[in-house]
Amino acid sequence: MKKRHVQFFARYGVILLFAVTMLVPFFWMIITSFKDPVKVFERPMNWWVDSFDFSNYLKFFTDYDGWRYIWNTVRLCAINIVGVVVSNAIVAYAVAFMKFRYKKIIMVLLLITMMMPGTVTFFPQFIVYVKLGWYGTLMPLWVPAFLGNAYYIFLLRQYYLTIPQPILDAARVAGCGHFRLLWQIVVPMAKPVFIIMVLNTFISVWSDLFGPLIYILNEKDRTFPVLLSYMNSSYGNAGTLPSIMAGGILSAIPTLLVYFIGQKAMIKAYVFKSGDK
Amino acid sequence: MKGKAMPTLKKRLRRRRLGGTPRFFLWISPWVIGFVLLTLLPLLGSLYVSFTEWKIVSDPVWVGLANYKELFTEEIFLKSLRVTFLYCAMTIPVNMVLSLATAMLLNGDLPYSGILRTIYYMPCVVSSVAAALLWSYIFNYRFGLINQLLSLIGVEGPNWLGDERWSLAALAIMSLWGIGGGIVIYLAGLQTVPQHLHEAARLAGAGWWRRLFTITLPSMSPILLFQLLTNIIGGLQTFTSGYLITDGGPNNSTMFYALYLYKNAFQYHKMGKACAMAWILFIIIMVLSFLVMKVSAPMVYYENDGGEDD
Known part of the structure; x- marks a missing residue:
């Protein structure tokens, strides 16, 4: 029973790790879409958004x-x-x-x-x-x-x-x-x-x-x-x-x-x- | 099939009720028109054009094999062939192993497996333009995500897209983002692996690796072959990333075959040369597919062998 648990967590861990890797570019895409155009290339990179400002989305339509x-x-x-x-x-x-x-x-x-x-x-x-x-x-x-x-x-x-x-x-x-x-x-x-x-x-x-x-x-x-x-x-x-x-x-x-x-x-x-x- | 056995009365009656040949042709006529208009005519027409010099505005002028001769002595053409094959050699094995392994991990009852599968598939649904743009920034020399991560462990990343030694590798890495398409197919394939064989083998003491190579892979072999063929055919036609991200550069290091074909057709307006390239690609793909099928034939196992068409 114990061994099975270890196996399960190892397997799930690998899947999650892969999934997160796949998601990172998406995550970057999403935070970029909320950023002020001026701040896109800040270094060090800001891994979050200052505010959920939908103006870039609005701009896309207008x-x-x-x-x-x-x-x-x-x-x-x-x-x-x-x-x-x-x-x-x-x-x-x-x-x-x-x-x-x-x-x-x-x-x-x-x-x-x-x-x-x-x-x-x-x-x-x-x-x-x-x-x-x-x-x-x-x-x-x-x-x-x-x-x-x-x-x-x-x-x-x-x-x-x-x-x-x-x-x-x-x-x-x-x-x-x-x-x-x-x-x-x-x-x-x-x-x-x-x-x-x-x-x-x-x-x-x-x-x-x-x-x-x-x-x-x-x-x-x-x-x-x-x-x-x-x-x-x-x-x-x-x-x-x-x-x-x-x-x-x-x-x-x-x-x-x-x-x-x-x-x-x-x-x-x-x-x-x-x-x- | 028994060949020309006398049709039974029942069969004959059914055939009469189902109508004869004219109706059959009426029903398949959309496809026949499509086949002639979109496959046969373009193919034969382009064969003719490939022996001519044609700049659309004037009439085609017969030049014999000149286009082919010109291509095979041309530096860029030969390079585009090399680049494309190299790209296939880099991406196809990694892609197949990785997507099969992921599919096997995802197979079975797992919490949230629906969401996980969707995550893996997500990159396949992002518009190619957005994806290309996204990745060109991820590979950016100075602000790019990859080089920023590398700098965290004290490595100075290369100028991925600006350095001809790294540009093709960068596009290959990017292509791995799209393994979700293969995962879907492999997941479906894994459902057809006979579970009773697995149980029996397990009882007989066969370990995981043993079962992988004696049960799982052989029963999936038709799908593996199908995927290998699709990957080769698709890989040889790689276009989008080279077109959108690098435009073939630097120094033609990402000048894929299909990209060079496109440039000849739509930028340089050399119709004859573009058609010759299309035909060369066609022949390469046919020969490769044939070889792959020939070589793999003894290794592929079909559950219902001899399932003839009626």
């Missing part, structure tokens, strides 16, 4: 027009989420349940797309968008969401196949068409994967810097991360650091909440064995 960019980003997230859910639900259904003689070829193509490195296709895609006349519009930032994502199709297909056959047969006998079967039976049963898809899409679109940086030409359409990067480069000096940190914290809050809510679903969705069909 001086930098934060709301507009937050709204732009939320809008983009919403449409991407709709696209990802609808397109992948449908495609994965076809891949999982519909008969097609050369399905294996489709599976191989899916795998290849899944492994295709983003850096390799990013620039050639840019050329395609330019040729299509989408450059300068927001279309490159949301249309792809409606065109399916190989990884999610694969994940969903695996999950769809774990749905007990008798349930599907019963629904079909009761006269369920493909669409009703999909939306009323298959999608609800694959809920954990859909939760993951929604959360992942939110996080990736919300924090994506690169796509918006390249494709958004109109200053009014910029997203939150783009704003942060411009705050850094165009005003770049220690004076803006507290406001940028305030913005960084604001941008992290939604994703943290999303993660905290989705944690259980996340583990559930990744834990299924490929063989259970």
